[in-house]
Amino acid sequence: MEILLNKQPMDIQLEGENVLGDIISELEIWLAKENYVIQTLKQDNENIDLSDNSSWKDTDIKGITKLEVEAVMAEEARYNNLETIAIYLTNLKEAMLQGNKELASDLLTDFEGVTYSFNSMMDSSFVKSAPLNVLISEIHNWETNTSKENLPPSQGLVQALEICVSMVVIQIKEISNPIEECDKAFTVLEGMLPGLRDLSLMLQTGKDKEALNLVITLTEVLNKIMRLFGKYCTLKNKNLEDLSIQELPAQEFFTALNNIFNELGEAFESNDSILIGDLSEYEIVPKLESLIEIRNSI
Structure with a gap:
């Protein structure tokens, strides 16, 4: 052979x-x-x-x-497959909105396969925040109902598909321009430091929603940095394993930072404003400043 x-x-x-x-x-x-x-x-x-x-x-x-x-x-294949997923989900959403039942039905025959590809090729943080598989039953319900009368998909379903597409587009950008995307994330991170220092004050002055939105955004930015920082270092001719941040190996530092964020989330759930302020001022902000300092030195 x-x-x-x-x-x-x-x-x-x-x-x-x-x-x-x-x-x-x-x-x-x-x-x-x-x-x-x-x-x-x-x-x-x-x-x-x-x-x-x-x-x-x-x-x-x-x-x-x-x-x-x-x-x-492998990275090229992943990029191409993610582009295909984004096009597929966009076409599915448009077919549903336009009431094109024939096209939507044809596309839906591949939905489970696309879902498998989405779950396997997207970063786990994206899959958790925008899981395609939870939409299967709602999409099939729409397909069943629209076969009887021409019903538009629910706004929630449309928004969910749009979120999934936006997640795929973000992942594509990270694959094609990791340095640029990582630089953007660090710029956002630096701009958030003053707000994080005042997190306790926000809670004391009734700005709970603003404080929560700040933490949610920070979580998204840090997830992006953690996805990209290893490749960022490699492209800058540095080895992530050789880096030390606050006297910790880089991977251990990120693990410690993640643990503190879990503690911060629990503090928000219990409305413990004192713990939230302490964690932000004495744990999170110093760690983020150290991370920014290391990145600026690369």
């Missing part, structure tokens, strides 16, 4: 692999070490569906003459 990788012959020794599924698994492991993934696969000039291996994984390789593998950088 001839194996071509990106149209170039591969010198590969088969050791006990008798079925196509075993060959592909070995190729995936080998490519992963080089940060590549398989994008397309052909068996004797016929395309193979990589998303469903049930029809080909047990194929005896003795009956295969040529296997053509197209591989791309």
Whole structure:
């Protein structure tokens, strides 16, 4: 059997692999070490569906003459797949709003597969805040009801789809421009420090909603920084593992910061304004200042 990788012959020794599924698994492991993934696969000039291996994984390789593998950088594949997800969700939302039941029904046949891709390719913080899978039942309810009469989707469903699209777009920007996106996040973070120093005062003067919104925004900004900081360091020719922030290895520092935010969230739930003020002034702000100082030194 001839194996071509990106149209170039591969010198590969088969050791006990008798079925196509075993060959592909070995190729995936080998490519992963080089940060590549398989994008397309052909068996004797016929395309193979990589998303469903049930029809080909047990194929005896003795009956295969040529296997053509197209591989791309994992980050490139992720970028392309996220773009496809954003387009799909936008088209689905528009079809539903326009009452195009035929197009919406066609698109919905792929919804579970898109949901799987969304959950596997998006950062976990996005999946938690905008889970696509919780929309499945509501979308199918709309599909059932609109088959009887032309009903528009609920505003909540439309907004949920729009949030998911915006999350995908943010992730795409982070993949394509990690330094720029990380710089923007740090700029926002620096601008938030004065407000964080006055967090206790906000609560004492009845500005509870303003204080909560500030913390929510801060959580989003820090999530973004934590997603990007490792790559940011790499692109700046620094190793995240070599960095020390407040005499802690960088990863331990982020873990400690995350623990403090969990404590801050609990303080908000119990309306403990004294603890909120103490955590903000003596724990969070000093840590954020140290983080900004380290980033400015890179």
